Amino acid sequence: MNLLVLPILVPLFTALLVALLNGRGMLQKVVSLGSCLWLTGFVFWLLLHVDKSGIESMCFGGWEAPFGIVFVADRLACIMLCLSMLVGTVVLVYTFWTVTDIQQKYFFYPLFQIVLLGVNWSFLSGDLFNLFVAYEVMLVGSYGMMMVGANRGQVLQTMKYIAINTIGSTLFVVGCGLLYATVGTLNFADLAQKTATLSGSRAGLVTAISMVLLVVFAMKTATFPLFFWLPDSYPVVPAGVSGYFAGLLTKVGVYSLLRVFIMVFRQDGHVFSINVLLVLSGFTMLLGVLGAMCQWDIRRILSWHIISQVGYMVMGVGLAANPMIAEVAIAGTIFYIVHHIIVKSSLFLIGGIAERVSGTQEIRKMGGLLDMAPGVALLFIVASLSLAGMPPFSGFLCKLVLIRAGLTGGNYLIVFVALVTGFLTLYSMTKIWSYAFWRNQCHKVVGFNYRGMMAPTAILVVMTILMGLYAQPFLSLGQRAARSVLDPQGYIAAVLGSGDEEPVADTPLEVSEPSRDPMRLVCGQPKEHRR
Amino acid sequence: MSDLEHVLPAIVFLPFVVAIFTLLVGRLIGRQAGWLMVLSSVTAFAGSLWLFIHQQVHDRVVPVFTFAWLPDLNIHLNLRADPFGLFFAMLIAGIGVLVGIYSLGYIPRLATGRIGRYYAALIGFMGSMLGIALADDLFLLFVFWEVTSITSFLLIGFWYEQDKARKGALTALQITALGGLAMMAGFVLVGEATGTYQISMLASQEVLRQQLADSPLFMPALLLVFVGAFTKSAQVPFHFWLPNAMVAPTPVSTYLHAATMVKAGVFLIGRMLPIFNQSACWSPILITVGLLTFFVGAYQAFRENDLKGMLARTTISTLGLVMMIYGLNAASQDALQIFNHAAYKGALFLVVGIVEHATHTRDIRNLGGLRKKMPTVFVLCLLSGLSMAGLPPFFGFIAKEALYAELLHNVFLHNRPFLQWFVIGTCVLANAFIFAVSFRLIFGVFLGPLSDKAQDVHPPCAFLWIPPAILAVVTVAVGISSAWPSTQNLMNMLSSEVHAEVHVSLFPSVDHLGPLILSCCTIGIGILIFKARGVVGQAQRQFDLLPAMQTVWDGFLNGVTWFAECFVHHWQNGSMRWYFSAILLFFVGLSILAISYFRLSFDLVPISLSQMPWSGLSLCVLLVITVVTVVVAQTRLGAAIALTATGFLVALIFVVYRSPDILLTQILIESVSTIFILLILFYMPSFKKDRLRPAQKMLNLGIxxxxxxxxxxxxxxxxxxxxxxxxxxxxxxxxxxxxxxGGQNAVNVIIVDFRAVDTMGEITVLVVVGLCIFGLLRTRRRMQL
Amino acid sequence: MNNSPILRTVVRVAVPITIIVSLRIFFQGHSQPGGGFIAGVLVAAAGAMYLLGFGIERAARWAWWKISVIGLLVSVFTGTVPLLLGRSFMDHAVWQRHLPVMGDIHLSSAILFDVGVYLIVFGTLMTIFVELGQEGR
Amino acid sequence: MELLIAIVIGVLFGGGTYLILRPSLIRVVMGLALYSNAANLVMIACGGYSPDRTAPFVNSDTNSISTLMDPLPPDFILTAIVISFAVNALFLTTCYFVYLDHGTDDPGQLPVNKLKVENDFVE
Incomplete structure (x- = not known):
């Protein structure tokens, strides 16, 4: 389907157009918003379409894969696209109230579109080297975004961010090269096909090479011990946009882990890398939340929480080593990604409002926000409880799925770590609440009208409530997405074609027979069936 | 019968709707939001009562509401109205009515928005408690369970300007959430072992119970669920949050911390009894914890000077008692004990609230002689206090008799005479302490000389005294009515045990003198303790029974925070050198691990030196030399030139690989890069001597x-x-x-055609970098102006 | 240095030559080493020479980044046209014609794409040169 | 040639690493430049070497494509070169401003965590 190019084409055109419209703020806003809304509509349609009628792929220039570059939209990619555009639109509206003149003059809106472009591209790309390019586009957009406004802190942290990411990019190129040498292709579908036939020491080498990519993706994902860039850099991103960064950028890494380490690498011994991820996830969760515990800057706290939350997602990926629970674990991860993007973005947006209202980023200097801005307080408590995994919000369900998968698979240690992390997350979030929202008002009121910023934020918060109370469609969507990630046959058929024009193997998975439903195998059947 | 089950979700979810409504309109109606609370709780009470009566009149069919909420997770919205659940629901809704009325008089005139939030949280809390009472799915129960934690957190922190209130709220949330997490894991394990989360099914189907009992997950599940119940019900060693939570407004304390929420843990154990009680450690754990809590609570209550603290600790004590009853497999009297406690403790809390409202103090040492100022309240306090003391003919007496009777005839204890007498002795002593506490309360507050604080006190308004009056009347009425067998039947009906046979009577028969004797002992010792309160108080200050768990908990959290600070300080230290080293070392470590794990050795690689072209060899040697030059160069210019040379040599290597396109590009790019570097070098300082220590240099070299x-x-x-x-x-x-x-240069064709999208990304990067640099420099220049 | 007449003369001669060379390299890209990128770098080098010779002030008034943005627009637009015609993005058309004087010519719409690249490289490098060059004062 | 190129790549990476670990931003820039060169060499090495191959130029009468170099790695390298050049230019600029702001080009002397995060709005 040729339209698959739209998620990158529209932001790119918009970015260029908006750049040329420099100096005409109103028009820039209108154009950006129009394109975002339109594209959001499109990707949601795409999700429904793909969910119904199977994986869509598109070959660039009409050159068929693996020879040409291919964009593939399976369920997972579509879910991620929808989230990207949803959060992107929300954040865009939010930034209408926060962007300063100088930021606007020096390419705030174009850069924002470039980030969208890079993120969307990463989700659609069906080729490893193309993914590298997408990463670079995303990164360079984020460098620019981070520096917009150009104050001292921003430039310093951007410098470190660039340096670290340059190492990552170098490793990515190296990984691509080595993989091309050993497998002879970089197309995901082709790789998945070819790695599956590998064995012996060649398979071992491919797994070792995949470690290079693992480092790259883990760096993007901000897992232990590669998360250095995150807590330093996110606090300097302009308010609002940090919401998009917090939600999407690390998730691009998780997505790539899922795509590459679950779907693509299928050689003998690929479980090694998944197990490595499981170990890393434990440290990530725990250390991330510990980092959050001793911070006093609201954005820093939230940034550290990203790390610990990413740990959960990586844990889901890591649990997939056990084929019995793989599908549940991946479904849980996908659901977790959805939840986390929405919640973390909304928290950053709320944090931005809180900063504006109180005129400070430090929670010790805030106080009494509950009285000053009760609406913000309501949004915050919902989002933070959701983040901490309290029912009835979405955070609870996705933690539950992962914990259940872990217990079924017998990974008790990681489940223990996950539970402890959940507790400490709650501790840290209630700390914010207690300091910033409760207490006496301890600062002068900055007369600031935040109502315009509330509406977009509220959309996200409502989403998390909805996903908690009415989770079934999301869960089953996640499950279907997980199934097509775990079994790449549909993907391969959609990309490489199965010879003739018969419909791809990935038939819509409607309600299957309950006893066959693996989600239910976890819990829902007597034991005999499971063994 | 057909639509009966639809009453269930209405009971549970209507309060949530009302809560949201209250939140929305709270700003407008302020104090009047209390009526919404009254209204919704009356509705819930009426609904539950109707269900109960209907159930009793019509063939005892239990209405069940089922809705496939999360079929993928096997979690269903199952509500089930068995008598025990309905009893609990009626208790919640009934006390809710009273608390709603009481709040109308109690909550001071604050900002209307804040009062709206208060009522919204209170109503939401009630809804979730009703959910706990009626849920028939472990995870549905868990959802409501956590919602009570959240709402109680918000309610305890009502006076959030005060440090103590925030601390109390946080501690309460932390402890209950910790228990909640443990409980969640426990529930998952139960589901793992049996394949279902439906409580009634687990309780009733022998197969499932057997499956659970045989599973290796049985013990961990049991323990985890226990942790959840213990934290919620403030059992030792998790009891410390409850006294701290007394910073809440008194209606909240009454509702949450006396009548309903803390009983959720007990209720849960009651629900789990049929599922878990085959376990060998069911009785030992529950009896130990329950008895310990029972005694410690009573003992510490006597020491307390804060009125609400006293009541909170006696509450802990009673909760321990109920735990113990479950441990003794004597579930038949749980409804009796719970109801009894809710009635007198609710009334006492409300009375204390009135006293505090009027005198602005809760310290018993500053109070006294209030009976002249507020005689009605005195009467109410007397009635409830005597019930707590366990004197006839009050409800408390009945409950205590029932307890003693159970202790004397319990099967579990009967075979262990030593344990039996130990338990009975401890119970008598604990009850004696409670007796003394209630006397201390009555005497300290209402009798004796009028204190200074109480000089200008006037009687409370009707909103304040009517709710405790109703509870006091209930206490007396049930006590007296137990002379008739219908009360006994009612209590048996409400109990969690299906065929409960607890014997309740105001007038002990000749065959059952044992309990009466024990009661007399209790009262005797109680009077002694009360008389010798000076001495006892002195002794209690000497012997603290348990280390202050609050200190332990705070120490734990501080320790974790300290560790976190150390970690962040050393790990996220902002030093690029460390960041790079860690990243690279991780990369190296992981790669080496993988390589050695898959046993890739050099034997597998044929190394032939014959195919080496001379051009390549010389280029490589030169390249190594230039790289070393870049590394060791002491001047900026030297390094830059060496770097450029490296770039050119790399370009020449591309020639060896027959790739002329990249040769040109590489050379041009290298030149432009050099220009940039020189341009910037021009502005930057010259190289200084490294400040790195030799060891650091060696480390760098190693990495x-x-x-x-x-x-x-x-x-x-x-x-x-x-x-x-x-x-x-x-x-x-x-x-x-x-x-x-249609191109001859394959590389170029790939760039602009086959893989043009890569190129598109590449040029996008280039454009964006141009924009970034332009923006950065222009912004800076503008900032300087 | 800016006002050195010798430099100006050299620049006056060198710049046109460089531009011509760059155009040559640009057009041979499809069959021999070359292409939009390299040509763009060369023409930017010409621009840099011009800056050296005639000073930066006049150049600084220009918004050079707009050239690169327009270049990217051109490139992307080249890819979009087939999309609008119902074919896939970046589907390049090739015309093979035999012209009387120039002989066999392969004209691919990819050339237009390369024009974009050319403009981008030129625009971006000029932006950087001009902006960084202004920094010193 | 494989052995040779592997050694060179190792040296380039080692030298780059040593440079980025030294306390000077300019050296970090140079180290990263070495890195990108090294990565490009990895790529070209992975295209495979054989002395009797020629550059990948094809025309209508090319009949044996097996004697041509693999054109894909050069394509990757071109993309990678341009990207790393662009990013390095940006990095260089930020380094320059970091030096302007803080008066030092030693990363070890830059403000660490204690740095107050400056916000993008002014009261």
Missing amino acids: SCAVGVTMFIFVLFATSLPFRETENLAGEYLSRAFHGA
């Missing part, structure tokens, strides 16, 4: 070697013949370059 060697190994393996994949895409590209795309 560099490790990285270099790792890359060397990777490249060597990947390019060597046994590992190389020769069936790659090259042929395809070459054959199509001319005929398909």
